[in-house]
Amino acid sequence: MDYLYDGTFEGFLTCVYFHYYEEKASGIFPKDCYQSNILSECRELETDWEKANKVYEAIRDKISPLDLQRIYRVFLSSVDQKEIKMLHYIRLGFKEGAKVSLLHGNPITFDIQQAEKKVTVEVHRLYGLIRFSVLEGEILYSPIEPDHDILELIAEHFSDRYKSDPFIIHDKRRDKALIAKDGKWYLSEFYEEQVPELSKDEKKYRALWKKYFETIAIKERTNPRCQKTFMPVRYWKYLIEI
Structure with a gap:
């Protein structure tokens, strides 16, 4: 099931909630740029602040506050398929806890690290440019x-x-x-x-x-x-x- 959201961070967290408590997400996409196809079903989700807050607190408490910041920075990026990469990282984080950020050889962690790096580099460039x-x-x-x-x-x-x-x-x-x-x-x-x-x-x-x-x-x-x-x-x- 592809989940469609409104493009906000809270909307993304709502999709994560439904992934865990209803049907597993095959993909998460902003609804404004989603291209439907005959091979997958899609469901548009309204942002639910209560559900989003539960996921927010779970990431902060079960993984770490620093990983919550990292996930948000990746959300602000323009990397391809960032939502599914973030979902995979969150799933891995719930399994491994705070040490997820130390799994540099894991492709899931590597993808998130690279996406965050792109955002951080651009921030520091713009400080001077x-x-x-x-x-x-x-x-x-x-x-x-x-x-x-x-x-x-x-x-x-x-x-x-x-x-x-x-x-x-x-x-x-x-x-x-x-x-x-x-x-x-x-x-x-x-x-x-x-x-x-x-x-x-x-x-x-x-x-x-x-x-x-x-x-x-x-x-x-x-x-x-x-x-x-x-x-x-x-x-x-x-x-x-x-």
Whole structure:
């Protein structure tokens, strides 16, 4: 039986609950991108917060809080078939307990470790690659198109760093934004047409920043291959200095 859910973490946990207490899941898929076929049945599940909380607490208590965080990070990833990989990891965790994360040779654990690593690497890259522009109203704005759904994971870092400056980090790939002010933040749907105009001085600042970047560069030590390793080309679209 393929279970279909609403794309939320609680919806996924609801599917895990039904896997254990009703029919085993052959697959778990977001209902918006599921392609039905004649070889498998499917069932759409409504998110049940009570059932989801039971699974949440079971993962935390019977496996470990760190593995609960790991599973959530994988949920935020864009790896293929992440839901069934997470389900397999949860099943293994209920069997092995906290030592599941130490089973590096197990393909189930390996898949989860690799997925989590992709998310963690992108989070740390964006700490250094996000560039803000100044909009009307003195609001800082940065558009990004990350591979993974990482806005929540970078929220504390940037809201602490820019406590006195309101800012918007706009995930254009998912039409959502991290919006923060005075050290507090929230996530919201956000679209291109909602972005205010650039401030009058922003173009001047951009030109100065690009000039500064070109001036301090040492041509003889330029290493494009190394630059692409630490600043992958897919992120260059929103780097003002490039």
